[in-house]
Every structure is written in structure tokens, then in C-alpha cells.
Amino acid sequence: MTKTAVVAGGGIAGTVAAIALQDAGYTPAMYEARERGADERGAFLTVAVNGLAALRTLGLDPAVLFAAGFPTPMLALRNAAGRRLAELPLGGPAPDGTTTITIRRADLYLALRAEAERRGIPIAYGRRLTGLTRSPGGVTAVFADGTTAGGDLLVGADGLHSRIRAALNPAGPAPRYLGLLNAGGFTAGPVPAALRPEPGVMQMAFGKRAFFGWVAAPDGSVWWFANPPRRRPAGPDEWTPAGWRAELLELFAGDALPAAALIRASEEIVGPWNTWDLPRVPVWRDDRTVLIGDAAHAVSPSSGQGASMAVEDAVTLGRCLRSRAELPAALADYEQRRRDRVQKVVAYGRRSGSTKTAGPVGAAVRDALMPLVMRLLHRRGDPQAWILEHRIG
Numbered sequence: 279m280t281k282t283a284v285v286a287g288g289g290i291a292g293t294v295a296a297i298a299l300q301d302a303g304y305t306p307a308m309y310e311a312r313e314r315g316a317d318e319r320g321a322f323l324t325v326a327v328n329g330l331a332a333l334r335t336l337g338l339d340p341a342v343l344f345a346a347g348f349p350t351p352m353l354a355l356r357n358a359a360g361r362r363l364a365e366l367p368l369g370g371p372a373p374d375g376t377t378t379i380t381i382r383r384a385d386l387y388l389a390l391r392a393e394a395e396r397r398g399i400p401i402a403y404g405r406r407l408t409g410l411t412r413s414p415g416g417v418t419a420v421f422a423d424g425t426t427a428g429g430d431l432l433v434g435a436d437g438l439h440s441r442i443r444a445a446l447n448p449a450g451p452a453p454r455y456l457g458l459l460n461a462g463g464f465t466a467g468p469v470p471a472a473l474r475p476e477p478g479v480m481q482m483a484f485g486k487r488a489f490f491g492w493v494a495a496p497d498g499s500v501w502w503f504a505n506p507p508r509r510r511p512a513g514p515d516e517w518t519p520a521g522w523r524a525e526l527l528e529l530f531a532g533d534a535l536p537a538a539a540l541i542r543a544s545e546e547i548v549g550p551w552n553t554w555d556l557p558r559v560p561v562w563r564d565d566r567t568v569l570i571g572d573a574a575h576a577v578s579p580s581s582g583q584g585a586s587m588a589v590e591d592a593v594t595l596g597r598c599l600r601s602r603a604e605l606p607a608a609l610a611d612y613e614q615r616r617r618d619r620v621q622k623v624v625a626y627g628r629r630s631g632s633t634k635t636a637g638p639v640g641a642a643v644r645d646a647l648m649p650l651v652m653r654l655l656h657r658r659g660d661p662q663a664w665i666l667e668h669r670i671g
């Protein structure tokens with residue numbers, strides 16, 4: 279008889295897991311807390327070559343699936359004066375032609391969910407998991423509307439504030455605030471050539487007061503993000519949209535960067551939202567329940583790897599379920615393959631984010647040393663190769 283899986287969370291991890299589980303012979307069903315069509319928070323993100331290669335193993339062609347995105351194989355780091363400090367590969371083109379892509383978060387979700395639906399995987403919206411019950415024959419998810427769904431396996435893909443993680447780890451941990459806000463925007467149409475960076479290169483700059491990133495989209499517009507440092511998390515209604523725009527303009531005033539001009543040219547500004555990661559989560563699984571994606575190991579947005587780690591988890595889970603008939607053994611195998619890697623990526627993301635909050639002295643040291651450090655690191659090969667060249671065996 280086919281085994282059934284309840285997947286809680288219809289984000290990147292949950293959707294790719296549902297597809298991977300179907301490939302592994304399971305019958306999955308997805309349950310997403312939001313209503314269908316609800317706006318996704320976030321502006322845009324990168325899916326790196328390691329995440330794209332994992333998707334290919336499911337027969338998904340990133341060029342087709344993520345047609346709304348565009349290639350960004352390089353990253354240029356600058357200081358507040360606009361001076362280039364370093365250039366780093368962001369991934370690609372890999373031998374299979376894959377190149378790291380940048381895509382609006384909402385388009386990424388839509389593309390993945392459309393693919394799941396195309397494969398006949400049911401997605402129930404407006405179903406927020408609140409708890410779970412276990413029995414010898416299965417596991418049952420309980421939803422806020424009083425309904426339930428049972429299966430052989432429950433996949434906890436319910437994100438940073440996972441209820442399933444809390445059920446497996448009643449003593450925590452809780453997400454850690456990273457001391458940075460995040461916001462993004464899109465210019466209203468094409469910008470003058472002087473404001474448009476070279477295609478395919480994600481520009482990032484340590485402004486005097488905040489970090490800024492910007493990239494040219496194929497239609498001539500520019501997508502950007504800002505990371506203002508903030509000691510404590512922001513509340514939901516701390517700024518009006520006009521107040522937030524003014525705050526951003528103030529933060530980048532005086533920097534020799536296109537930040538202020540791009541913010542002025544944008545009608546659509548998303549955020550701010552707080553940034554978090556998750557320290558080590560002790561329990562990832564029991565005999566019939568397993569955590570994946572941000573529910574298990576949220577990484578700082580500064581790593582550029584949150585989506586890719588979610589995809590790698592989901593594909594690895596499918597692999598383990600296919601190769602081991604015994605559920606507890608398959609889940610143990612999954613954890614064994616994933617835990618060390620994701621924890622290293624979480625630590626890497628935290629280190630990357632901490633360079634964005636350096637004070638004036640730290641910033642001067644960073645700007646002076648970074649070109650040298652990068653040159654030394656590059657002599658030994660690409661310092662990010664361990665992340666980008668990972669392939670799921």
C-alpha cells in the first residue's frame with residue numbers, strides 16, 4: 279500500500295518536499311496556513327547553483343520553472359565610497375549550465391506550487407497546524423479550524439516559527455534576532471543607465487549607516503535591498519510607508535552609492551522585517567515526524583542560502599525515504615546527511631551578517647583588509663565552493 283505524507287507548510291521546503299516524496303512513492307498532501315493568493319512577505323532572493331542542482335534531480339529545469347528570474351553568477355562588494363572591495367562568484371555557470379538566479383519571492387513560491395499542482399499534489403490553503411497526535415499506526419496533524427489530517431509521515435515545513443519544531447522541542451530553542459532589519463524594493467520601470475549596474479552582478483555595499491544591495495533586472499529596472507542595523511526587533515507598525523521611505527533615504531544620505539536615487543525611483547518598498555536565524559535545534563525528528571527548511575535551521579538572509587538549504591533538505595528527504603523502507607531509519611539517515619552541513623551554513627550566514635553591523639573603526643579595518651583577505655582566500659580556490667559545489671549524492 280502507498281504510504282501517505284502530511285506536509286505542513288507550503289513554502290519552498292514544503293512544496294519541494296511534496297514533489298520529492300511523490301517521486302519516492304509516497305502520496306503527499308500539503309497544508310498551508312495562508313489563504314490562496316495571500317501576498318508572500320519578502321522582496322526577492324537568490325536560489326544558488328547548489329539548490330538549483332538539487333531541483334534538477336527531481337526532473338525540474340530551473341530555466342523553465344524560474345523563467346521569471348534572471349542569472350546572477352557574480353557578487354561585487356563595495357564600501358560607502360563606491361570603491362570595489364572584492365568580487366566573488368555567486369555560482370555558475372555549472373557544467374550543467376545552471377547559474378544562480380535571482381527571483382521575486384512570490385514568483386518562486388507560485389512556480390513551485392504550480393508544479394506541485396501539475397503533478398496532482400493537493401494543496402489545502404487556510405489550514406494552520408496547531409498540534410499533532412501520534413498513534414502506533416500513524417501521525418495526525420490538528421489544524422486551527424478543528425479539522426485533522428492523518429498520514430504515515432508528518433513533514434514539518436512550517437517555517438521559522440514552526441509549531442512542529444515546538445512540539446518536538448518543548449524547551450526551545452527560539453529564533454535568534456540578528457540585529458539587522460531587512461527591506462527591499464523595485465524601481466518603477468527602467469532607470470537611467472547611470473543607475474543601472476552591469477547585468478548578472480549582484481552589487482552589495484557597506485554604506486556608512488546601513489548595508490545596501492542592488493541588481494539590474496532584464497527589463498531595465500533595478501531590484502534592491504537594505505539592511506539597517508537595529509539593536510532590538512522592530513514592531514509590526516513602527517513606521518508608516520512614507521516614514522520608512524524617509525528613514526531609508528536618511529540612512530543612505532551622504533554615501534557615494536546609488537541607494538538613495540534607487541529608493542526615490544521605487545514606488546514599491548517591501549518591509550521592514552526582522553532577520554533571524556536558529557541556533558542548533560536538538561530534535562529534528564521522531565519515528566514519524568521530521569523537520570525541514572527554516573523549521574529546522576533558519577539561516578541568516580546574509581548567507582543567500584535559505585531557499586537553497588530548504589531545497590537540499592527536501593530532495594535529501596525524498597532520497598532517504600526512497601532508499602530505506604523503514605521510516606525511522608530513513609529519517610535518521612536524512613538527519614545524518616543534513617545536520618552538519620546546515621549548521622555550518624547557519625554559522626557562515628551569521629558571520630556574513632555581522633560584517634554589516636561594524637562600527638566606524640570596524641568598518642575602516644574591514645574596508646582596508648577585505649581586498650587582501652579575499653585575494654588570499656581566492657588563491658586557495660573559491661571560498662564558497664563548499665556551499666555552492668555541494669551536490670546531493
Ligand SMILES: Cc1cc2nc3c(=O)[nH]c(=O)nc-3n(C[C@H](O)[C@H](O)[C@H](O)COP(=O)(O)OP(=O)(O)OC[C@H]3O[C@@H](n4cnc5c(N)ncnc54)[C@H](O)[C@@H]3O)c2cc1C
Nearest residue numbers: 287289290291311320323324407437571572582583584585
Ligand atoms: C526577506 C527575506 C529574504 C530572503 N532572502 C533569501 C535569499 O536571498 N536566498 C535564500 O536562499 N533565502 C533567502 N531567504 C530565506 C528563504 O526565504 C527561506 O529560508 C526559505 O523560504 C525557507 O523555506 P521554508 O519553506 O522552510 O520556509 P518558508 O518559506 O517560511 O515557508 C513556510 C510556510 O509554512 C507556512 N506555515 C507557517 N506556519 C504554519 C502552520 N502552523 N501550519 C501550516 N503552514 C504554516 C507559511 O505560511 C509558509 O508558507 C529570505 C527570507 C526572507 C524573509
